[in-house]
Amino acid sequence: MNRQSPGVRNNADALRGASRLAVQATRGVMGLVEEVHCTIASGPSVLGRPLERPARAVTGWIYSTLQAATRHVGAGLDAVLTRLSPWLGDSAPGPQREAVVSALNGVLGDALEAQGNPLAIPMAFRVHGQPLCLEPEALRDALPEAGSRLLVLVHGSSMNDLQWNRRGHDHGAALARDLGYTPVYLHYNSGLHISRNGRALSALLEQLVACWPVPLESLTLMGHSMGGLVARSACLAAETEGHGWRPLLRRLVCLGSPHHGSPLERGGSWVDVLLELSPYSAPFARLGRIRGAGVTDLRFGNVLDSHWEGRERFGWGGDARRGLMLPEGVACYAVAATTAKALADRLPGDGLVPVDSALGRHALPELTLRFPEANQCIIPGANHLDLLDHPEVYATLRTWLA
Numbered sequence: 178m179n180r181q182s183p184g185v186r187n188n189a190d191a192l193r194g195a196s197r198l199a200v201q202a203t204r205g206v207m208g209l210v211e212e213v214h215c216t217i218a219s220g221p222s223v224l225g226r227p228l229e230r231p232a233r234a235v236t237g238w239i240y241s242t243l244q245a246a247t248r249h250v251g252a253g254l255d256a257v258l259t260r261l262s263p264w265l266g267d268s269a270p271g272p273q274r275e276a277v278v279s280a281l282n283g284v285l286g287d288a289l290e291a292q293g294n295p296l297a298i299p300m301a302f303r304v305h306g307q308p309l310c311l312e313p314e315a316l317r318d319a320l321p322e323a324g325s326r327l328l329v330l331v332h333g334s335s336m337n338d339l340q341w342n343r344r345g346h347d348h349g350a351a352l353a354r355d356l357g358y359t360p361v362y363l364h365y366n367s368g369l370h371i372s373r374n375g376r377a378l379s380a381l382l383e384q385l386v387a388c389w390p391v392p393l394e395s396l397t398l399m400g401h402s403m404g405g406l407v408a409r410s411a412c413l414a415a416e417t418e419g420h421g422w423r424p425l426l427r428r429l430v431c432l433g434s435p436h437h438g439s440p441l442e443r444g445g446s447w448v449d450v451l452l453e454l455s456p457y458s459a460p461f462a463r464l465g466r467i468r469g470a471g472v473t474d475l476r477f478g479n480v481l482d483s484h485w486e487g488r489e490r491f492g493w494g495g496d497a498r499r500g501l502m503l504p505e506g507v508a509c510y511a512v513a514a515t516t517a518k519a520l521a522d523r524l525p526g527d528g529l530v531p532v533d534s535a536l537g538r539h540a541l542p543e544l545t546l547r548f549p550e551a552n553q554c555i556i557p558g559a560n561h562l563d564l565l566d567h568p569e570v571y572a573t574l575r576t577w578l579a
Contacts (some may be wrong), residue, residue, distance in 0.1 A: 251400065275306070275337050279367070283335025286368020287470045298366040300377050302329075302385060303338050309361065311381070312533060317390040319508040320359065325394035327425075328358040329382070331365075333402025333433075334471060338362035341401075346566040348382040348399065356579055358397070361385070367403055368469025372482045375410020379420055386422040395427040397578065401565060402530070403471065405434025413502040428578060429503070430510045432564040433527055437534040438477040438544055478534070500543050509578050510552040511536050512570055515557040552577070 225371055282298045289297035301308040309319055330349050341347050349360030365374050400408040408429060415423040477496045479485050484497050503509045513535035514527035524532045536553050537546025554573045564570055
């Protein structure tokens with residue numbers, strides 16, 4: 178009989194992933210120092226940097242030697258950890274380790290995946306931190322009380338499924354208790370492009386729905402922060418691919434989702450541009466590029482490949498999105514938080530996401546996401562993470578989803 182995959186992590190793999198990351202960081206710092214060294218040693222740019230060729234010859238030899246030594250150290254660590262693997266064993270990752278790995282994936286997730294680093298998070302549905310095996314018997318064993326109302330919760334950037342539980346409250350568990358939903362939680366690498374995660378989620382939902390132990394009456398998607406964009410992207414992917422789960426979707430709930438981006442990422446892109454203006458600061462622009470594709474998607478709220486393909490991720494460019502729409506035939510809801518204590522005409526955001534972005538409002542009509550007025554809610558005196566456990570948020574969710 179097929180059983181649910183155990184939620185364990187190979188300790189040797191975790192150490193191997195961490196050592197590779199440390200080696201890559203060391204080599205990256207060396208490259209930065211080499212570029213600064215060479216720039217300074219080349220002489221003034223106003224004179225055409227007359228010493229650039231000899232400076233590069235000297236610094237190139239020194240730093241290539243150091244880089245080669247670092248590569249050998251990394252290869253040696255890999256070999257040692259491979260030999261030690263049988264003795265290091267496995268362990269169940271605790272919440273603290275899950276949080277660190279999730280944050281790492283949020284910042285470097287695309288690089289971790291491209292390099293085959295064991296710390297890269299594979300997408301999976303989980304319950305209580307345990308991955309679900311998407312086979313009928315395994316799902317029946319893992320979810321003996323599965324009902325006909327499926328709720329899929331999608332976490333935000335640099336977070337994980339366990340963090341839906343905040344200060345003892347979990348929207349999914351509470352909705353299961355009060356309204357009979359069966360919650361399932363997505364765990365994914367938030368450093369990948371949102372459109373990539375959207376396609377992967379759509380394909381995974383197709384498997385989940387096909388294996389669900391009882392006939393499904395409805396499917397509800399709930400996303401916090403980036404999770405709302407991933408859910409929207411999954412809907413678009415399902416419509417393109419003709420996936421069978423899409424007609425079952427009845428509701429889409431977005432909690433503090435940056436539908437039109439976040440000022441923090443837009444500010445980060447301007448820093449990149451400004452650093453490039455001087456040859457002495459240009460090498461440091463590399464530090465600004467240590468952020469995953471998922472993060473740069475949050476500049477404007479990209480949910481399709483066409484929003485980012487063929488565009489420089491770290492340069493400054495305009496918004497490529499056109500004709501955005503919410504999924505048809507689905508009741509769509511949006512919750513925004515504001516740090517202001519009372520509601521007014523002009524409100525600050527929640528510290529990360531502006532109120533207008535969370536509610537889908539945009540100066541251009543074709544980019545406005547038309548959440549019905551009755552399906553919008555603003556929570557005063559709250560920050561971005563408060564949306565996960567605020568009593569008023571849950572009271573609103575209970576009303577909307579009853």
